[in-house]
Amino acid sequence: MKTRIKKSFACQGIKNFRISTDIKQLDNYIPKEGDVVLFEVIETGKHKNLQTTTRNVTLMPEDQILGVFGNRYATNQFEGYVPDRPMEEYHMLGGGGVMGILASSHSKFEEVGPTRLKLIGLATDPFKRVINTLKVFKDELVPFSGLSASQTKIVLSLGSSMDSGKTTTAAFMIHGLKKRGNKVAYIKLTGTAYPKDKNLAYDMGADLAIDFSKYGFPSTYLTEEPVLLSLYETLIKDSLSVRPDYVVIEIADGIFQKETKMLLQNFAFMNTVNDVVFSAGDSLSAVHGYHLLCQMGIFPTALSGLFTASPLLVQEVESTLYKDSGSPSVPVLGLRDLMSENCPIFSNTMKVLQA
Known part of the structure; x- marks a missing residue:
């Protein structure tokens, strides 16, 4: 046989x-x-x-x-x-x-x-x-310029760590944006090849859901910065085929991970981003991650993630941040908030600039 x-x-x-x-x-x-x-x-x-x-x-x-x-x-x-x-x-x-x-x-x-x-x-x-696979698709990557991202609004879904809720956050954001009549694309920019995340985004209403594996990357771990930026430009360009009002970008793992940290510290990359939604697993990582991002010159539009499943953890985050006079008020959004037609966080059209 x-x-x-x-x-x-x-x-x-x-x-x-x-x-x-x-x-x-x-x-x-x-x-x-x-x-x-x-x-x-x-x-x-x-x-x-x-x-x-x-x-x-x-x-x-x-x-x-x-x-x-x-x-x-x-x-x-x-x-x-x-x-x-x-x-x-x-x-x-x-x-x-x-x-x-x-x-x-x-x-x-x-x-x-x-x-x-x-x-x-x-x-x-x-x-x-x-x-x-990397050689097969190498010539299809286009150099990074940021021009593709300038034709839509980019929402970045970050997390404190793996399994902090950033994929679910991204998917429910997409569902909410679709309720408001928007066209939305989803891109998973970094991670290890597996279709679950992009399938969830598509199931939640994304007009297009793609990831790095489309161009032969078994994973993006240890990928050099110029190649990663070129991949980003290429995937954004692909997403424009559906003429999206928003493109939700998910970056794997946490903000300490090598490629994630590299992208967050890249001014040209962050200058293409309109909104950052930060997901965390508990109250401590939510508060500390928020402060760390602010120190990097990145000011999250909202906090979300696994911790929002617990009203007590939400209270801890809100009471801590709101009592800190050095921290601007930032909304904490659960899944119902993210998919609500009245979710307020997507009205911002200004780029998130690094200081």
Whole structure:
């Protein structure tokens, strides 16, 4: 029986390929970020399913997966990297098909560990070269200028950390903006390839929902600043196809994360942003994150996130900020507020300038 290859979401843009199992080529192969390779599942661990372009498929030992080598930064899950030499065993770093070698994991996954893989083939082009997703789409990226963003309003959804509520915040903002009769696009600019966030945004009404994986990025972790800015410009340009009144941009992880911090400190990038909505998991991170952003010259339009599920945490944030004479008043918005037709925060048309 012919073995079925389960093609991962990270390989979405790869249409034509051949699988090389040539021993000589495999023995001399050194993994590179973006390389498309064929793995065999040795043992399932944390990831017992693989996200394809259509659905989540179950994984079993001896299954064959078409995945992409990439790095991952996920404080609540895995940290992992593309190895610089051939390995006897590789690991599934993300459910969208991002593969590499595990460096660390959250303690809740220490016992189960990562899904373990064996490299059994390379996806090659007609010239027997290993296909690399980053190279396939490299020429489609346009240089950063900020011109695309100037044709719409940009709302930036930031968070204090992973799982602080920024995706849900973005989705409910989109729902509210749609209620007000706006056209809205959603872009996830950074993170690890997985369609859940953009699917949620689309389900909540976005006229277009896209992310970095469209241009072959298995993840954006360790991406250089000029490339990340070019990716931003390209995705914004793509979003203009629906003539959006607003584009909601989500940046993964927290404001201390390398790429997030890099973007927030980039004046040219922040000068394209109209509004910043900051999500936090608890009252302390909400207050401290707000002050930290203000120190960077970034003044959030509103605070939201997981902490708004607790009336007591909301009271802590509001009482702390409102008593601090050095802090401007900033609204705290729960999900009902964000999706309300009367949500006041989107009337601002002035750019959020860094001091």
